[in-house]
Amino acid sequence: MNIVFYIIALISAIVSAAYLQLPTFILSLGYSWFHNYKIKRWIFRILSLLFFGAFIVTTHSTMAVVIGSIPILFFLVFSLVNANPKVYISLSENQIVKLRETVYTAETEVLGFADDRGNAICYPLYEMIKPRHILNDTFQEKPILVSYCMACRSAMVYNPVINGQRLHFDVLGVYRRNMVMMDRETGTIWQQGTGEAIFGQLKGSQLEIFHYQQAALSEWMKQYPNSYIAKESTEVRDGIFSKERLMKMMKITETLVAPGKTRLEGLPLREPVFGVELNGHSKAYPVSELKKKSKFVDLLGDKELRINYEPPSNFITIIDTQSGRIIPAQSHWWFGWKEFHPNTEIWKA
Known part of the structure; x- marks a missing residue:
């Protein structure tokens, strides 16, 4: 039983240390995993300490306690600093x-x-x-x-x-x-x-x-x-x-692509695109295609759009021809756009 206590203590310590990174690779954890993460992290830290305490009480080997404490303490200390808000200072x-x-x-x-x-x-x-x-x-x-x-x-x-x-x-x-x-x-x-x-x-x-x-x-x-x-x-x-x-x-990030929920066929994963979303319709404009034809009129749903791309500057302006309103173009790699626009169209020159 004492080895079970130790395994639970170690897993809890690892989860507390990598808490904010786990959903990146385990999608089943969902968005709720992030919510109130500080409190949940403390729960795993406390669980780790409690089960490690149970391991200490039930084991008869001082050496096992000393050696076993090293990874537990490492992950628990690491959990105190490994938080993205502390890595990326907004x-x-x-x-x-x-x-x-x-x-x-x-x-x-x-x-x-x-x-x-x-x-x-x-x-x-x-x-x-x-x-x-x-x-x-x-x-x-x-x-x-x-x-x-x-x-x-x-x-x-x-x-x-x-x-x-x-x-x-x-x-x-x-x-x-x-x-x-x-x-x-x-x-x-x-x-x-x-x-x-x-x-x-x-x-x-x-x-x-x-x-x-x-x-x-x-x-x-x-x-x-x-x-x-x-x-x-x-x-x-x-x-x-x-x-x-x-x-x-x-x-x-130039080589790693994390798991997602959308199939990524259509373009090379890291093809730069400008994405446009309007009234439930979406379309990707690959930069490689825009360099072939930079000024044109296009349809997105029932909206006619006038598109002007300037290759030297990378400026893009998209205007709704009916209202005269500028439609924001979003800059992404292809897989970043495709993930949340699974039914997106792809414009080609």
């Missing part, structure tokens, strides 16, 4: 400096946002967005959520206001090949690639997608010469790992 408004002059090279890749009045700001991907994953910002009194999933290269800009309440987000983990976020105000779990609340108090809510562009800084400044350029405050602390170390660790 930035808040007061940690984001907005400059008029550039501090980056012309080739720096940025994610740019412009409001209805032409006020513009851009955020560098490698220096800020990728290592942090989430920026909780405000620009010209407008709340903005800038988010990026390294697992599937999903770049999204959202309006973080739901029912009149401004929400602030942190990284939780990866589920269905895409980052999962949690808002601090209600503890609701959100899917980064769709902006949908999938578990918790705000379940069923949908973040509004803002139009954005992903381009080289020089190309963005040609379009918006008066744009602000965001820079991370020097007072921002690193997480468990430095930003440089994180970016090296994230290279695994």
